[in-house]
Amino acid sequence: MNPRKITERMAQHLDMLRAQSQFRTLGTPAGIDLNSNDYLGLATDPRLKQAVLEAVAHAxxxxxxxxxxxxxxxxxxxxxxxxxxxxxxxxxxxxxxxxxxxxxxxxxxxxxxxxxxxxxxxxxxxxxxxxxxxxxxxxxxxxxxxxxxxxxxxxxxxxxxxxxxxxxxxxxxxxxxxxxxxxxxxxxxxxxxxxxxxxxxxxxxxxxxxxxxxxxxxxxxxxxxxxxxxxxxxxxxxxxxxxxxxxxxxxxxxxxxxxxxxxxxxxxxxxxxxxxxxxEADAERAHLRQMAAALREKLAARGFDCGTSETHIVPVMLGSNERALHVADVLQRSGFAIRAIRPPTVPEGSARVRFSLTSRLSLDEIRRLAQAMDAACESLPSVPSASVVHA
Ligand SMILES: Cc1ncc(COP(=O)(O)O)c(C=O)c1O
Missing domain, CATH: 3.40.640.10 (Type I PLP-dependent aspartate aminotransferase-like (Major domain))
Incomplete structure (x- = not known):
C-alpha cells in the first residue's frame, strides 16, 4: 500500500466519524472546570508549585x-x-x-x-x-x-x-x-x-x-x-x-x-x-462530597438521569451523540469547561456529559450549572435521543 492510499483510508475513516458525530478535535479548556481530574485542586495549589520549584532547584x-x-x-x-x-x-x-x-x-x-x-x-x-x-x-x-x-x-x-x-x-x-x-x-x-x-x-x-x-x-x-x-x-x-x-x-x-x-x-x-x-485534605474531601450531593440533588429534581453516580463524578445520561454534543456546547457557551463523552469511551447509545467535580467549586457554581442544564435541555427535543452508529 502506498502512502497516498493509506492517507485516503484515514480520511475516509475520519469522514465516517464526522457523520456519526464521533469526530474529536483538541480544544483548550476554558471556563469553570467540570472536566478535569484535578479533584483536590492541587494543580493550581501554590504549595505544590513551590515544592516543584524547590525540587528542580536542588536536582x-x-x-x-x-x-x-x-x-x-x-x-x-x-x-x-x-x-x-x-x-x-x-x-x-x-x-x-x-x-x-x-x-x-x-x-x-x-x-x-x-x-x-x-x-x-x-x-x-x-x-x-x-x-x-x-x-x-x-x-x-x-x-x-x-x-x-x-x-x-x-x-x-x-x-x-x-x-x-x-x-x-x-x-x-x-x-x-x-x-x-x-x-x-x-x-x-x-x-x-x-x-x-x-x-x-x-x-x-x-x-x-x-x-x-x-x-x-x-x-x-x-x-x-x-x-x-x-x-x-x-x-x-x-x-x-x-x-x-x-x-x-x-x-x-x-x-x-x-x-x-x-x-x-x-x-x-x-x-x-x-x-x-x-x-491532609480532609476539608477538601468533605467539600467535594457536599458539592457532588448538591449537584445530584438539583439534577434529579429537574428530572435528569445521573445513572448510578455516588461520588464526585456525576454523569448526565443523554443517549445520542448529538444530544450530548448539544448540551456540552450550550454549557461551554455558558462558561463551563465541559466536553461530551461519546462512544467508544462509553457504550453505544449512552453518550453523556460528565461533571467531574473539584474541591475548588462553590455551591453557587453548582447552582448556576443546574440552571445552565435547564437552558441546555430546553432546545433538546429537536435532536434525536438515540444515534445510529454504523460499525
Ligand atoms: C480508571 C483509569 N485507569 C487508568 C487511567 C490511565 O491513567 P493515566 O492517565 O495516568 O495514563 C485512567 C485515565 O484516564 C483511568 O481513568
Whole structure:
C-alpha cells in the first residue's frame, strides 16, 4: 500500500466519524472546570508549585537519562516508592510513567494464556488492553453484577489457570463504586485474586484519601492496587502497589516499565509533595462530597438521569451523540469547561456529559450549572435521543 492510499483510508475513516458525530478535535479548556481530574485542586495549589520549584532547584539532573534498569534509577524514585507503599498499605510499590503503562505492563505480564480474567464491562481501556495483551481468556461481566460474576467463576471453577478479577474502584464514566465486599467474598470463595484500579478514588475516598481498598482494609489481600498520580495528585504516572515479589516480577517482566525512559528524579519529589497535601485534605474531601450531593440533588429534581453516580463524578445520561454534543456546547457557551463523552469511551447509545467535580467549586457554581442544564435541555427535543452508529 502506498502512502497516498493509506492517507485516503484515514480520511475516509475520519469522514465516517464526522457523520456519526464521533469526530474529536483538541480544544483548550476554558471556563469553570467540570472536566478535569484535578479533584483536590492541587494543580493550581501554590504549595505544590513551590515544592516543584524547590525540587528542580536542588536536582543534580533534570533528565533521567535512561530506563530504571539502566542509567535511569535514582534514590528519589526509591524513596517515592517506599513512601507510596506505606500510603497504600502494601509491602512495596513500583512507579510507571503513566497509569496506562502501569495497567498494560501489570496485566500483560502477570496474567498468561490459560488464566482467566474476569473484567467489569466498564473497565478503562488500559485495563482492557493489558488483558488483551496477556493472551488470557477474558470473561466480561456486566457492570458491578456480582451474580453474573459468581456464575462465571463457578463455571470456570475446574480450570487449572489462575483466576483474576479486574476492576476499577471508582468508575470514571459512571461515578459509582465497585461492590468491594462482594468481590472480596467471591474471590475468597472461588480462589481468585483481585486487581484494583484506584485512579479516581485516590486522594478522594477512603481514610486520608487512601482509596477503596484501604476503606475495606484489603490492601494486603488483593494482588495489586494501581494508584495513578495524574488525577487528584496533579502529577503524572502511577504506582502499582502490592507485595515485594510482585514488584520484583514487574521490574523483570513488565515491558512498559523495562523499555521506557524513567521520569526525571525531581518529578518524584512533586509526587511526594502532592501525596503529603492529599493526605491532609480532609476539608477538601468533605467539600467535594457536599458539592457532588448538591449537584445530584438539583439534577434529579429537574428530572435528569445521573445513572448510578455516588461520588464526585456525576454523569448526565443523554443517549445520542448529538444530544450530548448539544448540551456540552450550550454549557461551554455558558462558561463551563465541559466536553461530551461519546462512544467508544462509553457504550453505544449512552453518550453523556460528565461533571467531574473539584474541591475548588462553590455551591453557587453548582447552582448556576443546574440552571445552565435547564437552558441546555430546553432546545433538546429537536435532536434525536438515540444515534445510529454504523460499525
Ligand atoms: C480508571 C483509569 N485507569 C487508568 C487511567 C490511565 O491513567 P493515566 O492517565 O495516568 O495514563 C485512567 C485515565 O484516564 C483511568 O481513568
Amino acid at each position: 543534580t539532573t533534570v533528565g533521567s537519562t535512561g530506563s530504571r534498569l539502566l542509567s535511569g534509577n535514582a534514590r528519589e524514585w526509591e524513596d517515592a516508592e517506599s513512601g507510596f507503599a506505606e500510603f497504600a498499605g502494601t509491602e512495596a510499590a513500583l512507579y510507571f510513567g503513566s497509569g496506562y503503562a502501569a495497567n498494560v505492563g501489570l496485566l500483560a505480564s502477570i496474567v498468561r494464556p490459560g488464566d482467566i480474567v474476569f473484567s467489569d464491562a466498564r473497565n478503562h481501556a488500559s485495563l482492557i488492553d493489558g488483558i488483551r495483551l496477556s493472551g488470557a481468556t477474558k470473561v466480561i461481566y456486566p457492570h458491578c453484577d456480582l451474580s453474573y460474576l459468581e456464575n462465571a467463576l463457578r463455571e470456570h471453577a475446574g480450570n487449572a489457570g489462575s483466576k483474576v478479577i479486574v476492576t476499577e474502584t471508582v468508575f470514571s464514566m459512571e461515578g459509582d463504586v465497585a461492590p468491594m465486599q462482594g468481590l472480596l467474598e467471591l474471590a475468597r470463595k472461588y480462589g481468585a485474586v483481585i486487581v484494583l484500579d484506584e485512579a479516581h478514588a485516590i486522594g478522594v475516598l477512603g481514610p486520608h484519601g487512601r482509596g477503596i481498598a484501604a476503606e475495606h482494609a484489603c490492601e494486603r489481600e488483593v494482588l495489586a492496587i494501581v494508584h495513578t498520580c495524574g488525577k487528584a495528585l496533579a502529577s503524572a504516572g502511577a504506582f502499582v502497589c502490592g507485595g515485594k515479589t510482585l514488584k520484583e516480577y514487574l521490574v523483570n517482566r513488565a515491558r512498559t516499565f523495562i523499555f521506557g525512559t524513567a521520569m526525571p528524579p525531581y518529578f518524584a519529589r512533586q509526587i511526594q509533595a502532592a501525596l503529603g497535601l492529599a493526605r
